[in-house]
Amino acid sequence: MTRRIGAIAFNTFREAVRDRVLYNLIIFAFLMIGASLLLGQITIGVERQLLINLGLTAISIFGVLIAIFIGIGLVSKEIDKRTLYTVLTRPVQRWEFIVGKFFGLVGTLVVNAGLMTLGFFIALMYLMHGLQSSDTSILAAIYFILLEFMMVTAIALLLSSFSTPIESAVLTFAIFVVGSFSEDLRNFAESAKGSTHYAALAFSYLIPNFAAMNYIAPVAHGSPVPANLIAYNTAYGLLYAGAVVCAASLIFQNRNLK
Amino acid sequence: MKERSQHAVSLALTALIVVTFAGSAWALHRLQQARPNANLEDVLYIPSAKTLKRMSLGYDGLLADIYWTRAVQYFGDKHRRRALGYPLLYPLLDITTELDPHLIVAYRFGATFLAQQPPDGAGQPERAVQLIETGIRNNPDNWRLYFDLGFVYSMNLQDYQAAANAFLRGSELPHTHPFLRIMAAQMAQHGGELQTARMLWQATYNSTDDVAIKANAKLHLQALDVDETVPKLEELVKDYRDKTGTQPTSFFPLVQAGLLPRVPTDPLGMPYKLFPDGHVEVQDPQAWSFIRQGLPPDTGTRLPAKP
Amino acid sequence: MVTIETFGLEKTYRVGFWRRKPKLALRPLTLSVNEGEIFGYLGPNGAGKTTTLKLLMGLAEPSSGGCKILGGRISDPAVRAQIGFLPEQPYFYDHLTPLELLNYFAALSAVPAKDRTRRIDAALKRVGLDEDAWATQLRKFSKGMLQRVGLAQAILHEPKLIILDEPMSGLDPMGRREVRDLIEELNHEGRTIFFSTHILSDAEALCDRVAILNRGELKGVGVVADLVGSVNGNVEIMWHGAEAASAIRARGFEVHAVGETVRAVVPESEVDRVIDTLRTQRAKLVSVTPMRTTLEDYFVAKIGGPAEVAR
Numbered sequence: 001m002t003r004r005i006g007a008i009a010f011n012t013f014r015e016a017v018r019d020r021v022l023y024n025l026i027i028f029a030f031l032m033i034g035a036s037l038l039l040g041q042i043t044i045g046v047e048r049q050l051l052i053n054l055g056l057t058a059i060s061i062f063g064v065l066i067a068i069f070i071g072i073g074l075v076s077k078e079i080d081k082r083t084l085y086t087v088l089t090r091p092v093q094r095w096e097f098i099v100g101k102f103f104g105l106v107g108t109l110v111v112n113a114g115l116m117t118l119g120f121f122i123a124l125m126y127l128m129h130g131l132q133s134s135d136t137s138i139l140a141a142i143y144f145i146l147l148e149f150m151m152v153t154a155i156a157l158l159l160s161s162f163s164t165p166i167e168s169a170v171l172t173f174a175i176f177v178v179g180s181f182s183e184d185l186r187n188f189a190e191s192a193k194g195s196t197h198y199a200a201l202a203f204s205y206l207i208p209n210f211a212a213m214n215y216i217a218p219v220a221h222g223s224p225v226p227a228n229l230i231a232y233n234t235a236y237g238l239l240y241a242g243a244v245v246c247a248a249s250l251i252f253q254n255r256n257l258k
Numbered sequence: 259m260k261e262r263s264q265h266a267v268s269l270a271l272t273a274l275i276v277v278t279f280a281g282s283a284w285a286l287h288r289l290q291q292a293r294p295n296a297n298l299e300d301v302l303y304i305p306s307a308k309t310l311k312r313m314s315l316g317y318d319g320l321l322a323d324i325y326w327t328r329a330v331q332y333f334g335d336k337h338r339r340r341a342l343g344y345p346l347l348y349p350l351l352d353i354t355t356e357l358d359p360h361l362i363v364a365y366r367f368g369a370t371f372l373a374q375q376p377p378d379g380a381g382q383p384e385r386a387v388q389l390i391e392t393g394i395r396n397n398p399d400n401w402r403l404y405f406d407l408g409f410v411y412s413m414n415l416q417d418y419q420a421a422a423n424a425f426l427r428g429s430e431l432p433h434t435h436p437f438l439r440i441m442a443a444q445m446a447q448h449g450g451e452l453q454t455a456r457m458l459w460q461a462t463y464n465s466t467d468d469v470a471i472k473a474n475a476k477l478h479l480q481a482l483d484v485d486e487t488v489p490k491l492e493e494l495v496k497d498y499r500d501k502t503g504t505q506p507t508s509f510f511p512l513v514q515a516g517l518l519p520r521v522p523t524d525p526l527g528m529p530y531k532l533f534p535d536g537h538v539e540v541q542d543p544q545a546w547s548f549i550r551q552g553l554p555p556d557t558g559t560r561l562p563a564k565p
Numbered sequence: 566m567v568t569i570e571t572f573g574l575e576k577t578y579r580v581g582f583w584r585r586k587p588k589l590a591l592r593p594l595t596l597s598v599n600e601g602e603i604f605g606y607l608g609p610n611g612a613g614k615t616t617t618l619k620l621l622m623g624l625a626e627p628s629s630g631g632c633k634i635l636g637g638r639i640s641d642p643a644v645r646a647q648i649g650f651l652p653e654q655p656y657f658y659d660h661l662t663p664l665e666l667l668n669y670f671a672a673l674s675a676v677p678a679k680d681r682t683r684r685i686d687a688a689l690k691r692v693g694l695d696e697d698a699w700a701t702q703l704r705k706f707s708k709g710m711l712q713r714v715g716l717a718q719a720i721l722h723e724p725k726l727i728i729l730d731e732p733m734s735g736l737d738p739m740g741r742r743e744v745r746d747l748i749e750e751l752n753h754e755g756r757t758i759f760f761s762t763h764i765l766s767d768a769e770a771l772c773d774r775v776a777i778l779n780r781g782e783l784k785g786v787g788v789v790a791d792l793v794g795s796v797n798g799n800v801e802i803m804w805h806g807a808e809a810a811s812a813i814r815a816r817g818f819e820v821h822a823v824g825e826t827v828r829a830v831v832p833e834s835e836v837d838r839v840i841d842t843l844r845t846q847r848a849k850l851v852s853v854t855p856m857r858t859t860l861e862d863y864f865v866a867k868i869g870g871p872a873e874v875a876r
Binding site: 050053054093095181184186187188190191205209212213226228229232233235236239240242243246247249250253254 | 264267268271272274275278279281282283285286288289290292293309313324327328331334335
């Protein structure tokens with residue numbers, strides 16, 4: 001079982017890495033990091049803060065874009081192009097396929113994030129003429145971003161298991177945007193009354209809460225990352241992604257292929 | 259036709275979904291407890307409103323709306339819990355108006371709720387003035403902002419000269435309200451008086467559509483009613499005692515004596531209480547935020563400083 | 566042993582905007598394929614052949630009825646491990662090479678790691694894929710080359726049952742011949758082959774039995790040897806000598822002349838008289854051949870209308 005999942009994961013990774021879309025997006029991320037260096041020169045005294053804010057936000061957004069572009073290819077494209085037929089007719093369970101795809105894409109994103117982080121730290125070193133110990137908190141913030149990637153990937157996978165590539169891409173991006181403002185949604189839920197209150201509250205738990213996981217601003221300010229935050233974020237990210245991947249498997253399990 | 263083994267897999271997956279999702283909801287709950295104001299934190303950490311505007315990539319209007327909503331909810335939330343301070347209110351309003359300089363209601367909201375004392379406001383009238391001046395800079399033709407400026411100077415800073423100046427500036431606009439000229443004159447002679455306060459609050463009530471500002475103005479007007487009525491009632495009681503030689507224990511004797519048409523009630527409809535020593539109180543002091551008269555004698559800290 | 570058995574296998578799709586219009590893709594199908602056979606599944610395009618194969622392979626769920634494969638269910642991985650499947654117009658991962666692709670599939674089919682290289686090389690050689698192409702990315706492959714790769718992945722794990730959807734499509738006559746030979750070879754190794762096609766000559770040459778499907782309905786099943794080759798009562802006569810043609814034509818028989826060579830189709834009973842006529846006309850006889858029924862005749866008879874035939 002694990003061998004098959006591993007084979008699917010590796011194949012997904014290999015296919016993703018050879019897709020040119022990936023490299024374009026990484027280049028864009030580097031451009032953004034470079035641009036934030038320039039922007040910092042305009043405002044005095046806040047270059048470091050600006051670089052970290054903008055740089056990590058760039059990594060976050062481009063990572064999500066990569067997750068979407070490749071994520072929709074995970075299942076939608078495979079069904080569209082029928083590459084799936086010769087895989088599923090082998091002794092592979094449908095859920096193994098989904099799980100393997102998931103790990104393959106997460107692996108791709110980790111490598112991408114690694115590259116972008118490298119670029120970022122180079123920019124940081126150039127700006128600050130060296131690194132300081134408080135910069136380790138930046139790594140924690142990037143770790144949180146990786147957890148967000150994992151959740152977005154799971155959602156892209158879920159959506160692509162029953163909708164077309166375009167639909168899944170748009171919906172995943174929409175969920176990402178809404179999820180970034182889910183704290184505001186929760187505030188609204190708390191001040192609402194009656195059925196609106198419960199509906200909004202339920203919805204705010206259903207969509208991923210990226211606002212609560214986002215630690216870019218405090219880290220840019222130099223704040224350390226408390227250990228309990230790392231624990232809760234990890235738990236939340238893993239459990240949520242897990243639930244969504246299971247849902248994707250469930251849907252895919254029962255799907256007729258065209 | 260489904261296989262039994264396929265059913266088993268579907269069942270196992272469904273069970274797993276429920277368990278992991280419940281777990282994620284729990285983890286999220288703990289996460290939110292650990293970071294109660296995650297989305298407000300960036301207000302603390304952003305170096306300046308101008309920097310945020312630069313980073314907003316052109317989506318100023320949308321972000322302004324979001325920050326405006328956060329400002330209102332921040333205030334409402336804390337006000338419900340009778341907070342002793344609202345440190346983030348000014349930064350939130352500052353960011354809102356930086357992103358959308360023409361969001362008048364944000365300036366007006368700040369005029370009221372930054373200037374008032376806690377728990378009904380941030381107790382930062384100077385910040386209020388700062389915000390309104392920014393508003394005037396960005397919207398020089400809006401007479402309401404000059405009104406608010408004069409208001410804050412008069413009611414919260416007791417600087418009647420500055421208030422008169424503000425009203426005067428506003429009265430010289432091409433499209434203004436005649437009221438401003440009246441208030442400018444009023445300031446000069448009757449700065450700290452009740453009548454002036456009533457005019458100001460009535461004007462505030464009439465000049466806005468914002469629900470929160472209107473409600474607040476109404477509370478003030480009702481409080482002014484009490485502030486006006488209580489000393490008059492106490493005067494009447496003194497008159498009665500002087501005339502008849504007895505200290506009344508309720509208002510009935512005064513009604514019978516023709517000094518009052520009926521038992522007096524406050525704007526909330528509750529009858530005033532007369533005490534043996536001659537002082538008058540409202541039925542329920544807890545129900546009143548802004549009154550200065552008609553309170554129990556030992557509410558020391560409750561009474562704000564007299565003008 | 567029966568390799569494939571279907572019981573009233575049916576598939577109805579719901580189409581239309583609100584998914585309310587039912588479209589019957591396959592009427593209840595009851596069919597069986599025996600071990601060691603080469604079984605041809607024939608029918609015009611759109612008859613429902615691919616739908617049947619998808620139902621057999623578990624890619625879609627039947628609306629009613631069921632099937633047994635190798636004595637078990639397709640959902641059982643152990644059953645699937647013994648089946649090789651080639652879908653219609655296969656498409657593979659663009660950025661992989663045939664070697665990488667087959668390695669991936671071999672891993673999924675639990676081919677032991679130490680055997681993989683050997684089996685992959687053997688499979689690729691068997692399907693006739695040029696060795697230069699083995700390490701080229703699949704996006705550069707022609708349709709015919711992809712078809713060969715498709716066949717390779719179907720036989721890689723030495724399956725007992727091989728199901729092919731239009732295996733000859735995209736191949737030139739040489740390629741088709743190679744695939745025909747391959748199918749026969751595989752059959753001699755004891756494997757059961759079930760393939761769908763609309764090319765009747767291939768089916769006639771290869772199959773032990775055929776089934777004919779039209780508009781989702783099974784029209785007929787038969788042993789090829791029985792259906793083909795029986796003398797249908799006509800005889801084909803060919804000769805040199807155009808002048809004789811009119812005399813024969815006058816008798817009401819089918820006559821075609823191309824230059825000096827003439828061809829006529831006459832009933833068996835008339836053969837002697839026609840030959841006499843030709844002799845008196847001094848025509849030079851080339852051949853006298855009894856005509857046999859072809860699969861095409863059976864096909865047309867079962868379908869009862871103009872059929873798409875490729876020769």
